[in-house]
Amino acid sequence: MILGIDTSLGSAVAVVEPDGVIRSEASSPDPRGHAEVIGTLLERALVEASVKPSDITHVAAGMGPGPFTGLRVGIAAARTFALGRGVPVIPVVSHDAVALELLLHSALTADWGSAGGYANPDDETFAVVTDARRREFAYTLYRGLDDDGLPVRVAEPALVPRDDLEAALVQASAERRDADRIPAAMLALAAARSLAAGRSIGSVDALYLRAPDVTLPHAPKRVNLAASAERSGGRAPAPRQRGDA
Amino acid sequence: MNRAEPLVLGIETSCDETGIGIVRGRTLLSNTIASSMDEHARYGGVVPEVAARAHLEALQPSIEAALTESGVALTDLDAVAVTSGPGLAGALMVGIGAAKALAVSLEKPLYAVNHLVGHIAADILDTDAPPLEYPTVALLVSGGHTSLLLVRDLTTDVELLGETMDDAAGEAFDKVARLLGLPYPGGPEIDRAAASGDQKAIPFPRGLSRASDMAAHRYDFSFSGLKTAVARWVELREAAGEPVPVGDVAASFREAVVDVLVTKALAACRDHGVPRLLLGGGVIANRRLRDVALERAEAEGVTVRIPPLSLCTDNGAMIAALTSELIMSGRAPSTLEFGADSTLPVTEIQVAESR
Ligand SMILES: [Zn+2]
Numbered sequence A: 001m002i003l004g005i006d007t008s009l010g011s012a013v014a015v016v017e018p019d020g021v022i023r024s025e026a027s028s029p030d031p032r033g034h035a036e037v038i039g040t041l042l043e044r045a046l047v048e049a050s051v052k053p054s055d056i057t058h059v060a061a062g063m064g065p066g067p068f069t070g071l072r073v074g075i076a077a078a079r080t081f082a083l084g085r086g087v088p089v090i091p092v093v094s095h096d097a098v099a100l101e102l103l104l105h106s107a108l109t110a111d112w113g114s115a116g117g118y119a120n121p122d123d124e125t126f127a128v129v130t131d132a133r134r135r136e137f138a139y140t141l142y143r144g145l146d147d148d149g150l151p152v153r154v155a156e157p158a159l160v161p162r163d164d165l166e167a168a169l170v171q172a173s174a175e176r177r178d179a180d181r182i183p184a185a186m187l188a189l190a191a192a193r194s195l196a197a198g199r200s201i202g203s204v205d206a207l208y209l210r211a212p213d214v215t216l217p218h219a220p221k222r223v224n225l226a227a228s229a230e231r232s233g234g235r236a237p238a239p240r241q242r243g244d245a
Numbered sequence B: 001m002n003r004a005e006p007l008v009l010g011i012e013t014s015c016d017e018t019g020i021g022i023v024r025g026r027t028l029l030s031n032t033i034a035s036s037m038d039e040h041a042r043y044g045g046v047v048p049e050v051a052a053r054a055h056l057e058a059l060q061p062s063i064e065a066a067l068t069e070s071g072v073a074l075t076d077l078d079a080v081a082v083t084s085g086p087g088l089a090g091a092l093m094v095g096i097g098a099a100k101a102l103a104v105s106l107e108k109p110l111y112a113v114n115h116l117v118g119h120i121a122a123d124i125l126d127t128d129a130p131p132l133e134y135p136t137v138a139l140l141v142s143g144g145h146t147s148l149l150l151v152r153d154l155t156t157d158v159e160l161l162g163e164t165m166d167d168a169a170g171e172a173f174d175k176v177a178r179l180l181g182l183p184y185p186g187g188p189e190i191d192r193a194a195a196s197g198d199q200k201a202i203p204f205p206r207g208l209s210r211a212s213d214m215a216a217h218r219y220d221f222s223f224s225g226l227k228t229a230v231a232r233w234v235e236l237r238e239a240a241g242e243p244v245p246v247g248d249v250a251a252s253f254r255e256a257v258v259d260v261l262v263t264k265a266l267a268a269c270r271d272h273g274v275p276r277l278l279l280g281g282g283v284i285a286n287r288r289l290r291d292v293a294l295e296r297a298e299a300e301g302v303t304v305r306i307p308p309l310s311l312c313t314d315n316g317a318m319i320a321a322l323t324s325e326l327i328m329s330g331r332a333p334s335t336l337e338f339g340a341d342s343t344l345p346v347t348e349i350q351v352a353e354s355r
Helices: A034-048 A068-085 A094-109 A162-171 A184-197 A227-231 B037-043 B048-070 B089-106 B115-125 B169-179 B186-194 B211-217 B224-239 B246-272 B287-299 B316-328
Strands: A002-006 A011-016 A022-028 A058-062 A089-092 A125-131 A136-145 A151-161 A174-178 B007-012 B017-024 B027-035 B079-085 B110-114 B136-141 B146-153 B157-163 B276-280 B303-305
Touching: A002 A034, A002 A068, A002 A094, A002 A184, A011 A034, A011 A068, A011 A184, A022 A034, A022 A184, A034 A068, A034 B089, A058 A068, A058 A184, A068 A089, A068 B048, A068 B089, A089 A094, A089 A184, A094 A125, A094 A136, A094 A151, A094 A184, A136 A162, A151 A162, A162 A174, B007 B048, B007 B089, B007 B115, B007 B316, B017 B048, B017 B316, B027 B048, B027 B316, B037 B048, B048 B089, B079 B089, B079 B115, B079 B316, B089 B110, B110 B115, B110 B316, B115 B136, B115 B146, B115 B157, B115 B276, B115 B316, B136 B246, B146 B246, B157 B246, B169 B186, B169 B224, B169 B246, B186 B246, B186 B287, B224 B246, B246 B276, B246 B287, B276 B287, B287 B303
Parallel strands: A002 A058, A058 A089, A125 A174, B007 B079, B079 B110, B136 B276, B276 B303
Antiparallel strands: A002 A011, A011 A022, A125 A136, A136 A151, B007 B017, B017 B027, B136 B146, B146 B157
16 A cells, blocks of 8 residues: 655645555645645545555655755655655655646546647657746656556756746647646555556655755955944844745 | 653754654653754855755654664654744754654654753753752753743743844854854854953943843843944954954953853842753853853852753754653643744643644
């Protein structure tokens, strides 16, 4: 039984059988508040799947890309849940779950055309696009499923300024597929298929795609020049970091 | 759950130390700490995003190391404990996500507790000290906080008497070290420089210590003005083309910080008729602070308690120790519905207690 956890957009947890049968899904669309809901979602997913924690054999962790503060909550949770049960963590690129869902859906309906203009989705390149904040998108290019039933990543996850996305997609001849949620059941299914195929498919480290944001402190400020401002209530500035991504 | 002598694993990620502690009742079994301090050195202060990334990477190996050291299996635990606040929100969230999933995975109760009260609880693990007596005044000084507390009971009644209005004392050490051209972290560097200096050389100001401050800020601290005064003094010296006596500046600065900390702590003891003072937080590692506190407290008939330094800096053992006390006093676990509270008031000793 595979437990899927992803907090790269909202918070999502699912329990999936090794053969892909979805036992439960519990999620919150809130793009913040991951730490608040993760425990309750885990409990709910287990209860709704009628499984005990000891029934979990693998934990699939969504490694991003995604806003860092939230992303870390799910990765930390996946690692300690697995540690608690003595089972392995399977890292999965979060966009893979979206791609898998799109491709399975198209295979089922055999007609992606009405939804996205595809004659044959296996031949089409598409981009899973998610909000990366800071006026950027995170996107990953996919084309079809491979023999193991896993989405084929044509290019690894990357960041792009929002205004530049369309040009990037034109250049890659990729259709745009926006996602505002990561389906945890698809994340767990991707993990199940990678297990069956004996492959690893995700980075073991969080996919931040951005260096930590910090302004290096400058040389000590000349306070005498600023003394009048100080007296009138101003404060000498400390080195500042911008808010969380 | 064993309420007589609970076995608790505590997770602390409020600043730059990933702390995992394991405690059985009042006995310390492991105090495992992974610090990201070195990664912050080039920035001259803790960078929240750098700290949060480091927590994520350090958590699992630290838990494993603590289990190995204590010879405890996760399944033996009676409860999992975690810091809910105060602290850096993004850093706290890593510990909270980890603690919640661990508790659900193990089907064990979870306790979410207050970091500052944890600092007081660290004292309980000191095997050489007699039992903690109440009430006691507690002075907690670190790079993240500077607080003066009145503790009537560790698990039920902690009152905030005062705190810093701007920089924490440890932050002031870091900033003054930087303007003297000394590396991060500033505390030990200032100490080293001060060894060759005269602490009476320069009369730096004592923040919030004037008679006019006493009504509103009797127990509050301010170190921003002191830092500016040091900067101004150094600049004037440089402008005059004279060498800066780094030793004298360091010693005089340190004396101003220590003086105001000890003066206010002892005033709190006097005003509340409490002849006991507990020191905690990483800045307690500063020998001058300890020496002055001990000397002046003795003159006033106040007994000073200082936990071992490994328990004064941020750590998970204090979080486990506080939780152990909560369990022994019959408290119910927290629900799973709490988050990081970067400004959690000290009166909230436990967060989200279930009914
Ligand atoms: Zn602290």
